[in-house]
Amino acid sequence: MTVGIVTDSSCDLHDDELAGLNVEVVPLFIRFGTDDLLDREQITVEDFYRRMAAAEELPQTAAPSPGRFEQAFRQHLDSGCEAVVCINLSAAISATMQSAVQAVDAVASAGDAADIRVLDSRSVTAGLGTMVLQAARMAADGASADAIEAHVADASARTHVFGTLDTLENLRKGGRIGGAQALLGSMLSIKPIVDISSGAVEEAAKQRTRRKALGWLRDTVQAAEPVEHLTVMHGEAPDVDGFCEMLAEVHSGDIRVSKVGPVVGTHAGQGVLGMAYQVPPA
Numbered sequence: 001m002t003v004g005i006v007t008d009s010s011c012d013l014h015d016d017e018l019a020g021l022n023v024e025v026v027p028l029f030i031r032f033g034t035d036d037l038l039d040r041e042q043i044t045v046e047d048f049y050r051r052m053a054a055a056e057e058l059p060q061t062a063a064p065s066p067g068r069f070e071q072a073f074r075q076h077l078d079s080g081c082e083a084v085v086c087i088n089l090s091a092a093i094s095a096t097m098q099s100a101v102q103a104v105d106a107v108a109s110a111g112d113a114a115d116i117r118v119l120d121s122r123s124v125t126a127g128l129g130t131m132v133l134q135a136a137r138m139a140a141d142g143a144s145a146d147a148i149e150a151h152v153a154d155a156s157a158r159t160h161v162f163g164t165l166d167t168l169e170n171l172r173k174g175g176r177i178g179g180a181q182a183l184l185g186s187m188l189s190i191k192p193i194v195d196i197s198s199g200a201v202e203e204a205a206k207q208r209t210r211r212k213a214l215g216w217l218r219d220t221v222q223a224a225e226p227v228e229h230l231t232v233m234h235g236e237a238p239d240v241d242g243f244c245e246m247l248a249e250v251h252s253g254d255i256r257v258s259k260v261g262p263v264v265g266t267h268a269g270q271g272v273l274g275m276a277y278q279v280p281p282a
Contacts, residue, residue: 003139003148004076006086008064008096009039010263011129012233021136022081024072028096029062030262036062039262048262049236049270059266063095069103073116083115083145087132087152089263090199091120115145119152122199126231126258126276127161155278161196162204162220163233163274164213193217214243217275222250227277231256235265237273247275 007013009027018025027038030048032055037043043051052059069086076084091097100118107114121128134155135148143151191213195204207213221227230251234240236259244255260272 001082001142001144002080003143003145004079004081004084005132005136005139005148006069006072006076006084006100007128007132008088008100008263009261010089010094010096010124011132012125012258012261012264013129013132014258017129017133018136020140021133022076022139023132023136024075026064026068026072026100028064028094028263030266031060031062033057043262045259045261045265046236048265052265053270059262061094061263061266063099066099066102066106069100070106073103073107073114077112077114084117085135085139085145085148085152086116086118087121087128087135088118089124089128090122090196092122092198092200093124117145117149119149120156120199121152121159122156123159123161123276124196125161125260125264126233126256127159127196129258130229130231130276130278131155131159154281158278158281159197159276160224160279161274161276162193162217163196163268163272164191164193164207164210164217165269166191166210166271210239214239214246214273217243218246218250221247221275221277224277224279225251226253227251227279228253229256230254230275230277231258232273232275233258233260234274235260235268235270235272237271240273243273 005023027040030037030039073084086100088097104116121131131152138148190206191210193205195202205216232244
């Protein structure tokens with residue numbers, strides 16, 4: 001069976017990482033005032049952070065239209081794929097998965113019999129990206145849609161995503177603060193750490209300084225070892241190299257580095273620095 005993989009642009013995978021893999025990336029919208037821009041297609045990560053730093057108002061994000069997902073599905077099906085697996089960012093924080101489901105309904109209503117599966121990664125940015133890469137490599141090796149779907153469900157439960165923010169203002173204004181609401185009262189005097197491992201934004205810890213926050217992240221990795229597919233993700237954070245060195249003290253494997261793109265960067269803010277990893281299967 002040939003399986004095509006679809007995801008959305010919050011996966012934050014670089015084009016080089018996707019080279020040779022049968023993955024279609026559907027862009028979300030990034031809105032600066034009246035300007036609607038397609039993530040990856042009309043705005044780069046670097047341009048996004050430069051523009052956000054200069055903007056008086058925070059940008060906003062919007063889910064892709066169902067039509068863009070339908071286009072991605074049909075591209076795979078028209079190229080001979082027998083099934084399509086679509087892996088999206090957490091449905092708890094975005095309507096993106098809902099758009100993908102509507103696209104499946106549109107394909108079915110047109111009378112086209114197709115095996116299209118829409119999966120909730122319950123993750124974001126590098127956590128989602130890791131699952132997409134795993135699914136795409138499985139598909140390249142000839143795995144069935146059933147096997148890929150089962151792997152994503154298992155990997156989702158084993159994926160952890162943490163980040164330390166310079167500010168909660170972006171999350172608050174964007175309405176994505178979730179269980180981290182309690183941090184708001186003291187956000188001016190702390191460096192908050194959020195946990196998105198469940199797919200929702202939850203409070204993980206409060207630290208007085210950035211270095212202590214990074215130390216907390218390092219200690220979390222150390223306590224979880226052995227971990228797999230460790231990725232450091234950042235929104236143009238100047239201390240990303242130092243954080244990688246801290247993690248190398250407790251983790252002997254490779255550490256992938258990824259930039260947090262506009263979809264998550266809009267809500268996390270510039271300077272966000274965090275990590276994603278999977279714990280081994282039980």
